[in-house]
Amino acid sequence: MAISPVERELAIRLAAQSWLGAQRAQGVEYWTQRALEEFMFAGEKLPLMDRQRGIRKPAGMAAALSIRTVYRREGAERPYEDGLGVDGLLRYKWRGSDPDHAENRALRSAMTLRLPLIWFYGFAEGLYAANYPVYLLAEEQEHQQFVVALGEDQRMVDVGQEADPAIRAYVERMTRQRLHQPAFRAGVMRAYTSKCAICSFRHANLLDAAHITADAHAEGDPVTSNGLALCKIHHGAYDENILGIRPDLTVHVREDILGEIDGPMLRYGIQEHHNRALMVVPTSQRDRPDAVRLKRRYEAFLAAH
Known part of the structure; x- marks a missing residue:
């Protein structure tokens, strides 16, 4: 029986996460652009990262598959600075300021269809750690950004609502840990071989x-x-x-x-x-x-x- 386009997109994402997880189980801590081009689905190569863009939406797919944060040396500014909201959840900035930009539409589709993404986070020049699954929960157009859940449990957080201080502190701690820990670990393991x-x-x-x-x-x-x-x-x-x-x-x-x-x-x-x-x-x-x-x-x- 044929599967729907949304089911196929979900299958691709789950297969990609499984592929990354299998490599992690073998001791792989980080990936290069070239390594991420080796993922295959249904017998065909399907690169997980775009060479030119920070947001990857393969041809034929309705929604973004992955997002990328490039490496910057300590103290250097990033082109888009993401932050935390009052709910303790991360915000991910639009691409540019046009809400109808193709990459913003791709993110919006992932949010609407409730599809998981992979976040590749640069920790050294050309080297990326991976965070997954990542979900886009809402869009704050006035601030030109999306609300991000790092993990399944964060999908339960009330978006935009200021929580009890203890709960908010916990959510913020988990958000920072989940965002930075994979890149931190990858950098340390690389440095100590x-x-x-x-x-x-x-x-x-x-x-x-x-x-x-x-x-x-x-x-x-x-x-x-x-x-x-x-x-x-x-x-x-x-x-x-x-x-x-x-x-x-x-x-x-x-x-x-x-x-x-x-x-x-x-x-x-x-x-x-x-x-x-x-x-x-x-x-x-x-x-x-x-x-x-x-x-x-x-x-x-x-x-x-």
Whole structure:
């Protein structure tokens, strides 16, 4: 039985998300323009990103399939600056100021048909992390923007309504985390070549992009220099102040932990790293751990005990 055009568009989107998810399961953290041209549907190539435009609507489709935010160095202005509304949800600016621009019509169709999109977010020149599913919930024409839900649960938020402060704070926190975390993780994994900074463990699915300054902190920017690639054991130990990292990039294991007797994980995984330099450090100076952030975090580690 033939499927409707809307059903076909939904099938394409779900297949694209599944394709990206399968690569993530194999340790792929980010994509290039060329890599995103390899997606196939029904035996034909269907690029997920447009070479020239920020909004991708393939020929024959009624609605936008993906949106893109290009990389800008820290402090550089973006051509379109998106922000949060009183409801804690993200806003995505129109293309230009003409509501009838083809790209704005493509976004409007995705909103009207309630179709999920993929958001490709640039974290380095020519490299993109992926956020999905993303939905457009409403259009605020007076502000030339769309209201965005990052994930299925955010579709339940009352658009434009100022929520209870605690609820709004939660929605805002989740919005910022979902927008920036994939790009932050991709940047950290790339800088550390998908290896733990402390022990060089290299299975990406068991690595975390750990913040030096917590993301909830005012200075917890989602930039690579505020991150460390750590395996889950060492990330947990870092967050629980079992070990710290000095500004000179050496590991400091807590004194009481050094005196414990346990199994091989404690001995070889924690204790033997005391006073040793990090095994993996980014080659790019811009990506190396920020010395000021490290110093503050190390001082907090010392003060905790």
